[in-house]
Amino acid sequence: MPSVLIGPLLIRNQPGPFRTILTEAGFDVIDPAGEDNAVSRDELVKHLPHVDAMVVGAERLTPDLFAIAPKLRVAARTGVGYDMVDLPAARAHGVVVTITPGTNQESVAEQAFALLLSLTRSVVRNHEAIRDGGWDRRMVVPLRGKTLGLIGLGRIGRAVATRAQAFGMRVVAHDVGPVTEFDAQHGIERLGLDALLAASHVVSLHVPVTEETRNLVDARFLSKMRPGSYLLNTARGGLVVEADLRDALVAEHLAGAGLDVFQIEPPEPGNVLLSAPNLVFSPHVGGTDSQSMSDMAEMAARCIVDLHQGRWPAACVVDGSLQNGWKW
Numbered sequence: 001m002p003s004v005l006i007g008p009l010l011i012r013n014q015p016g017p018f019r020t021i022l023t024e025a026g027f028d029v030i031d032p033a034g035e036d037n038a039v040s041r042d043e044l045v046k047h048l049p050h051v052d053a054m055v056v057g058a059e060r061l062t063p064d065l066f067a068i069a070p071k072l073r074v075a076a077r078t079g080v081g082y083d084m085v086d087l088p089a090a091r092a093h094g095v096v097v098t099i100t101p102g103t104n105q106e107s108v109a110e111q112a113f114a115l116l117l118s119l120t121r122s123v124v125r126n127h128e129a130i131r132d133g134g135w136d137r138r139m140v141v142p143l144r145g146k147t148l149g150l151i152g153l154g155r156i157g158r159a160v161a162t163r164a165q166a167f168g169m170r171v172v173a174h175d176v177g178p179v180t181e182f183d184a185q186h187g188i189e190r191l192g193l194d195a196l197l198a199a200s201h202v203v204s205l206h207v208p209v210t211e212e213t214r215n216l217v218d219a220r221f222l223s224k225m226r227p228g229s230y231l232l233n234t235a236r237g238g239l240v241v242e243a244d245l246r247d248a249l250v251a252e253h254l255a256g257a258g259l260d261v262f263q264i265e266p267p268e269p270g271n272v273l274l275s276a277p278n279l280v281f282s283p284h285v286g287g288t289d290s291q292s293m294s295d296m297a298e299m300a301a302r303c304i305v306d307l308h309q310g311r312w313p314a315a316c317v318v319d320g321s322l323q324n325g326w327k328w
Ligand SMILES: NC(=O)C1=CN([C@@H]2O[C@H](COP(=O)(O)OP(=O)(O)OC[C@H]3O[C@@H](n4cnc5c(N)ncnc54)[C@H](OP(=O)(O)O)[C@@H]3O)[C@@H](O)[C@H]2O)C=CC1
Pocket: 079, 080, 081, 082, 104, 105, 108, 151, 152, 153, 154, 155, 156, 157, 174, 175, 176, 177, 178, 206, 207, 208, 209, 210, 212, 213, 234, 235, 236, 260, 261, 284, 285, 286, 287, 288
């Protein structure tokens, strides 16, 4: 009987049909011990040598883990970013890596706006002040008429764009991909990076972390942003040089930043951003509202079952180069 290890706690606790999809297809579903969001390394070392598939969340799948997993055929990530999976090692061990595109863009877009409105309307600061007996009616910054600059106009960037337009914002975007019908339909202007930074009152990051984008937001990038503008990062912590962002906030060059992600998660106690001004944080929950979790779990399960039953789920496979000759 094939077996599948379920990594993320939020997926293990899902009431949706993902377990039935797996068990009806003949899988033994294995829940590791522990209540941490990601499976501990000890549990990975215990289970990976014996399982055929794993549903992956925040676990880092490093070459040494592939090396102890001779039966592993599929690593199914619940989500779209797969930067924590070592793809060359997966390929070398014949492990197909899948993701769940289309399942969490609305959730991330809502999170981007939760962070943005918290900043422009001082939600957290006002809440804390009132609890401390204060009643400081500070000025609220309107979004209407402002320009939002999206770096990355993929699934999430587009979901953020339509919400921004509902708030009366102008949207501009920078993306390496070709201009699409969406841009024309929604009147989105594509700009070079520097032009976008100069034009935007709010810059929101929606690119993957890659060799080109790692540390994209550094002192130079921040200096090109408009004085008094806001930065949102609901993509990956690796995009931002945290010390440089702290400096831009301390210097009040930026009015604020909203972060769902950090270079190291959870942030270490000495992280320079934890004591910086005008920040709003969330613990990498952008993509994980209850509907997204259920959809991600179901899609990951279906991708595993498809692969087991000899169908190639091209929409969720990250690296198609394995398709020829790949067998369960
Ligand atoms: N906080 C959270 O919980 C979540 C975070 N994320 C993060 O958000 C990222 C984006 O997700 P999603 O929108 O679904 O991904 P998509 O692949 O749909 O969109 C990413 C876009 O960025 C473009 N792009 C890639 N590299 C660059 C670059 N160097 N400069 C400009 N544009 C670039 C891509 O172009 P092309 O396709 O041509 O490469 C694509 O259009 C994920 O990779 C993940 O890291 C995702 C979900 C949840």
